[in-house]
Amino acid sequence: MLKMTNISKVFRTELVETHALSDFTLNVEEGEFVTITGPSGCGKTTFLNIAGLLETYTSGSYLLDNVDVTELGDFQRARLRNEKIGFIFQSFNLMPDLNLFDNVDVPLRYRGMKASERRPRVEKALESVGLLGRKKHLPAQLSGGQQQRVAIARALVGEPRFLLADEPTGNLDSNTAQGVMELLNEINAQGTTIIMVTHDQELAQQSPRNIHILDGRIAQESGKRTPVTPAETAAAVA
């Protein structure tokens, strides 16, 4: 699903050169739930940005769903992000001037889908996070947990192959965070690959696979790869 080999990312200024990631190699199989931990400035966000095609890397290779993204232009990267990746941000990143329906609708509009196709998908996504009844509300009218659920619905509406979550519970209280984690686990159980960056060690320990980054490298890896095949998913649901 995601295969990074010797990825390096160097930020250069006139005075200083910063190695955000160095020879970073990681394979994530389809259906995995991987947490990424590490201290501030260790390269977690850089990894997430590169994995999500939000920024380019200095060297190495990266295959996303067997597509080599190294030479892709801005248009193709945008297309891949839209079709294969769902993003969940720490601050939810909802559009404050748009109601919940329009917020969840955003990725589908960029996919160029007709309104008649988008509507049922948006409503289904909102229903899956329990907020269909509030689709006309604005984000400011919701609690933090509800806003993050909307963000999850937005991430899921395009039926992406994997979700990238950047501290999705970072701005939530523990009870709400637990609810969001349960939702993510459900999504993962249905076959969606999830990579989640978190500071929360407790959440990381619950994760089947945890990658600990230090100074731009993988310092420690715990857990084992637990790919969920469609057959396994079907068995789990049964």
Add this chain to the structure above:
Amino acid sequence: MEIGPIVRALLRNKLGAVLIAAQIAFTMTVIINAVFIINERSRLMARPSGLDEANIFHVVNIGYGENYREDIVIEDDLAMLRQMPGVRSASSINAIPVSGGGSSTGIRATDDPDTASTPTAIYRADEQIFETLGLNLIAGEYFRAADMRIRSEPGETLADKAVVSAALAEELFPDLSVNEVVGRTAWLPGVVPIQIVGVVERLQAAWPNASFVENSIVVPELYIDTFTRYIVRAEPGRRDSLMAEVEEMLASRPVDRVIRDMESLEQTRESSYRIDSAMSTILSIVIVTLIFINSMGIVGLAVFSINRRRKQIGTRRALGATRPAILRYFMLENFFITSIGVVIGAVLTIALSIVLTTNFNMPTMAWYYTPIGAVLLVLIGQLAALGPSTRAAAIEPAIATRSV
């Protein structure tokens, strides 16, 4: 296209958009009416007077003292002027066309004093005036030396023949062709009959902004007075040098008089239209200033709006928006704001035009001014928004994951 969300988002966050739309509406109202006024002024200023303006100049002669014999002086002056090398023709005339000062009268096509008269400028001049002014005769003939009448006291016209401008001929006799007007009699105040012997294509009155500026009548009459205007037509290219020579010649003669106001007809015209010209310049400055302020307002709102939404833009990029999609979003947003301003502006433009037409005797504005102005303002809005929108499109998607 994101028309629905853009409109809904604008409606929820409307203060800035409303202010810019109001500014656009105001700008449009002022600009379109100002452009119309400028075009009207330009059209008026560009009207031909019917004269050979490039080669004509005029001068005022004011005699004084007991020994001053105006009849002799005028006759001698004109004879000497006509003999000067480079002078094509010279005459005495009571007023200079398009100069801002002259004589007017009312003329009728019947001898019934109760019928409405047609206003017209009246020029009193000698038989050489047609050559001196460079007029174009289109019917009949000019009056002759034998037709001249001389008088030294003010009063009703003594002349019994006249040449009229085509505009006056048509207004007096709307059912007749200019050839048919020749030979007809018209009546001046006091029921003074005057026979029209010729029609010139064009001869403007002395007042450029008069409603009857194209109505003129020339009668063969000289008013002998201490105050006399000479008008001279030079050979092409000789005007400026002749102006100095004529002044010198007149001043050198042993006559008690003052020679003043030597001026070319081009200078006279420029002076007469100075207010119109100044108005056009001021309005042009107002237009440019308003367009600049308007554009800056649009740029300001766009920059503010984009800076406020940098993270949103990054998020949209993360969710799959291409750079053209972001560019399109902000250009569309600007288009809606400008369009609202333009629609309100169109109503205000027409309203102001009606007020100007009703209260200031201005002609009605042509219908196409408003739509052309609207399209241009939308284009200006799009141009102003292009820079900030391009900058918005360049925002990297990675900004979505930044905490600040």
